[in-house]
Amino acid sequence: MVVDDEPLARSSVTLLLREDPDIQIVGECGSGEEAVSHVRALRPDLLFLDVQMPECDGFDVLEMLGAQVPTAVVFVTAYDQYALRAFEAGALDYLLKPFDDERFRLALRRAKQRAGQAGSSSPKLDHLVIKSVGEVVFLKTAEIDWIEAADYYACVHVGPRTHLLRRSLADLDDELDPAAFCRIHRSAIVNLERVSGLKLNEDGEHEVVLRGGTRLRLSRRYRKQLQERMEKRISRRTESPRVPPA
Structure with a gap:
């Protein structure tokens, strides 16, 4: 799932995600409040999350989700001052805009690896x-x-x-x-x-x-x-x- 209040920023992330055949984009959100609702309903494994958004920022989103935070969270932002706080909040990676394709693919590989580890360690209910x-x-x-x-x-x-x-x-x-x-x-x-x-x-x-x-x-x-x-x-x-x- 991709969350950013700027449509162009969301589009740049989704375009890169669509290049990977293993990735299914379950939703895009333009606000933090919308993101909380959609994550709770759709339970994505991976969340690309903007930091600065009106009324409800990326950190508010994670706090409101609590135990429902996706397996892998990648912050995507133009501001480097939030990096330490992001990793303290459990983020897997921190992408600074503008980023190149290779840097994005590195973040995605890390996210897929974490999601795969989480899936393999969770036996299904029988x-x-x-x-x-x-x-x-x-x-x-x-x-x-x-x-x-x-x-x-x-x-x-x-x-x-x-x-x-x-x-x-x-x-x-x-x-x-x-x-x-x-x-x-x-x-x-x-x-x-x-x-x-x-x-x-x-x-x-x-x-x-x-x-x-x-x-x-x-x-x-x-x-x-x-x-x-x-x-x-x-x-x-x-x-x-x-x-x-x-």
Whole structure:
């Protein structure tokens, strides 16, 4: 994700990022407040962040995110006086504008290395322990149909049953295997194995159709991500539902 209040500065970073086939840009933000909201929703691994922005600067963004700060943060700024503070805040690198392509690629290599190390050290969730009155349920994640946010809880839908789990949807999205699960809306995650198709509703909005007929709203923000994850499953299937282009 790229955050800068100057459109030209954002554009210069995104153009360089698009040269790397391993990088997917999940969003661009023009303010600190917007960045906090988008990072919480999209959970990027890498954040290119401007320092000086009106009302909410780069350091404010990291403070507001707290434990949700991405794995790798690279500050991009024209001011060298913030470098020490940036590294104290946990930044991986500090790019001074104007920077050349090679310096940018060095920062990107460092970021990819850190993100890869973080991913390899975090085993994916394969079961849940759900406690309720008089009952403890041990649930394999493969049995889940879909998960719905409910304030500070998550409603885990398994066939006709719904289990209430005291976990945030964002945390579950981080821990579930991305090859098996995908967030389709800020309030919903689906098991890709349960997806039977995609349809437009009467309002012209895309919906994910699950086996059994459940229909869930597909947010434009997550459509590309769903498409990519479903396409990765094509090699294991003769047919796979595809997401219509935006």
